[in-house]
Amino acid sequence: MLNLGGKNSYNLCDGVSRRDFLSIGSLALGGLSLPQILQAERNAGIRNSKKAVIMIYMVGAPPHQDMYDLKPDAPAEIRGECDPMSTAVPGIQISNFMPGIAKIMDKCVALRSVHGSPNGSHDSYICYTGRPKVNEPNGGWPSLGSIVSELRGPKSKDMPPFVGLAPNAGHPPYGSPGLPGFLGVANAAFRPSGPGASDMVLKDVPRQRFDSRQDLLSSFDRFRRNLDESKLYDGVDAITQQALGILTSTKLAEALDVSKESEETRNRYGKGSNDRYGDGAPRNLEHFLMARRLVEAGARVVTLNYGRWDFHSNNHSELVNTHLPWFDQGLSALIDDLNQRGLADDVSVIAWGEFGRTPRINKNAGRDHWPQVGGGLLAGGGLKMGQVIGATDKHAAEIADRPVHFGEVHATLYHAMGIDPHRTTVKDMSGRPRYLVGERHQVIPELV
Numbered sequence: 049m050l051n052l053g054g055k056n057s058y059n060l061c062d063g064v065s066r067r068d069f070l071s072i073g074s075l076a077l078g079g080l081s082l083p084q085i086l087q088a089e090r091n092a093g094i095r096n097s098k099k100a101v102i103m104i105y106m107v108g109a110p111p112h113q114d115m116y117d118l119k120p121d122a123p124a125e126i127r128g129e130c131d132p133m134s135t136a137v138p139g140i141q142i143s144n145f146m147p148g149i150a151k152i153m154d155k156c157v158a159l160r161s162v163h164g165s166p167n168g169s170h171d172s173y174i175c176y177t178g179r180p181k182v183n184e185p186n187g188g189w190p191s192l193g194s195i196v197s198e199l200r201g202p203k204s205k206d207m208p209p210f211v212g213l214a215p216n217a218g219h220p221p222y223g224s225p226g227l228p229g230f231l232g233v234a235n236a237a238f239r240p241s242g243p244g245a246s247d248m249v250l251k252d253v254p255r256q257r258f259d260s261r262q263d264l265l266s267s268f269d270r271f272r273r274n275l276d277e278s279k280l281y282d283g284v285d286a287i288t289q290q291a292l293g294i295l296t297s298t299k300l301a302e303a304l305d306v307s308k309e310s311e312e313t314r315n316r317y318g319k320g321s322n323d324r325y326g327d328g329a330p331r332n333l334e335h336f337l338m339a340r341r342l343v344e345a346g347a348r349v350v351t352l353n354y355g356r357w358d359f360h361s362n363n364h365s366e367l368v369n370t371h372l373p374w375f376d377q378g379l380s381a382l383i384d385d386l387n388q389r390g391l392a393d394d395v396s397v398i399a400w401g402e403f404g405r406t407p408r409i410n411k412n413a414g415r416d417h418w419p420q421v422g423g424g425l426l427a428g429g430g431l432k433m434g435q436v437i438g439a440t441d442k443h444a445a446e447i448a449d450r451p452v453h454f455g456e457v458h459a460t461l462y463h464a465m466g467i468d469p470h471r472t473t474v475k476d477m478s479g480r481p482r483y484l485v486g487e488r489h490q491v492i493p494e495l496v
């Protein structure tokens with residue numbers, strides 16, 4: 049949170065490394081990403097690219113067989129209560145509780161054979177990195193947003209390259225926007241949590257007074273860097289420059305302000321709920337609209353977290369009464385809006401969770417963890433839409449055809465942004481170059 053010495057003071061809700069808020073006059077300026085400016089300037093043509101990714105983390109893992117991979121001929125204890133619905137693409141059916149996506153299925157790709165989760169533990173890590181959380185390098189693998197931030201930097205000084213619309217959550221991975229890993233704090237997501245958005249504008253502070261405080265901050269930062277030489281604070285000068293650029297501009301604050309949209313557009317997306325669902329995320333439909341506004345304003349990667357899909361009991365009622373209808377409205381509005389505004393060839397959208405759910409409904413009418421296979425929905429990016437990739441057996445329990453690893457999806461997202469995932473590298477904390485995805489994970493050929 050920004051406090052420039054007025055009467056009000058605020059407490060930080062999270063640690064410096066999470067960088068939710070700006071603090072002028074403290075030892076650490078946790079805020080907005082501006083990594084590797086010089087590298088970005090050397091790649092000026094890339095820096096001006098309009099390509100972007102919106103990644104929607106479906107917190108806690110949704111039931112794939114009740115959404116994109118229905119099995120109407122399976123026994124009742126397996127097929128559940130959702131019925132298949134025809135879509136805009138002949139031969140493709142999805143859940144009857146997803147009418148919005150059904151109408152625009154020609155603009156989407158259903159992924160029915162996503163795999164790669166090493167176990168049934170809840171963690172957003174594999175969604176954001178494309179890699180299982182095993183044999184990690186020192187610092188951990190960076191998320192897609194952090195890698196894009198490192199490689200391309202910001203499009204302009206007043207817009208961070210990586211924005212995470214993630215709340216704090218009772219289970220920390222549920223509230224993660226994707227972590228910077230070994231790329232360090234300079235490539236972490238900017239998280240405009242809570243009332244922090246209202247303090248991203250310089251407001252009534254005179255520029256001369258602001259410049260004086262900037263000098264004071266620089267003095268503190270030099271002192272701190274002499275005491276702490278860890279990788280965590282590498283790039284703090286870049287963070288400071290990005291933060292100061294945003295504080296003297298209204299561009300980011302305006303992008304986050306959905307009230308600037310027409311009533312028709314806002315109604316189309318819906319509002320949802322800003323209350324956290326259990327230990328998960330809110331079901332905030334305005335975040336879908338905010339994500340579109342952010343990429344339109346110049347953000348390169350936007351992540352958002354939605355709900356809590358961990359339905360160990362009452363799977364059907366939880367799905368259809370608390371999650372799926374709103375999710376269908378927000379996601380279909382986003383995809384359709386990107387197409388209508390001419391952004392679909394530039395902006396990729398991926399919605400998924402960390403694994404699938406058990407084929408057989410348990411004694412509590414729920415579905416448990418199932419890392420063997422899950423699903424997802426992909427749209428945009430100039431990729432080939434209107435198809436299904438992968439298939440499972442008659443019970444949606446095992447992959448029957450065309451396995452799709454999380455890493456393959458990541459490779460495809462990088463490709464859609466004009467980044468070669470197998471020739472491009474980023475350096476880890478020891479200076480070793482690391483490829484963006486695992487060597488076995490190729491761009492999905494059906495999509496390009």
